[in-house]
Ligand code: FES
């Protein structure tokens with residue numbers, strides 16, 4: 001994974017991205033989204049509106065979902081970032097990735113990395129306990145193909161899996 005050539009005014013930062021600790025030099029105005037896509041070639045994270053309106057650029061920063069187009073990279077010096085490329089472990093897809101495939105929760109797929117990262121953040125927040133709450137808390141992620149019903153189905157499946165795993169641990 002490589003960054004671009006050093007330029008005047010660049011700021012040194014350290015970021016752990018998908019488990020790799022990287023020492024980087026970035027312009028103060030470089031967004032996290034542009035750092036990921038243009039400098040590090042992690043193009044799974046998508047640029048839609050570039051204005052915080054669509055959710056296509058959603059990644060996890062220190063476990064919390066965030067629109068990477070709204071964040072300057074220098075503001076997150078020291079952060080741990082997880083993108084769609086970092087969700088699978090070894091040869092196993094993340095349960096949300098499996099569920100999106102199983103539920104056919106995409107058409108063109110452009111919004112999908114953001115949807116899945118956002119859903120991972122939502123499950124960690126433990127704020128959604130029904131279809132309606134999933135819809136509400138995922139409302140920042142727009143799908144122009146209108147795959148919303150299947151997206152909610154996929155998230156609901158993983159939410160149910162997690163709940164049954166927790167019950168099994170308690171029992
Ligand atoms: S590209 Fe970031 S919210 Fe649309």
Ligand code: FES
Pocket residue numbers: 105106107108109110111112142143144145146147
């Ligand atoms: S699957 Fe096409 S925008 Fe969501």
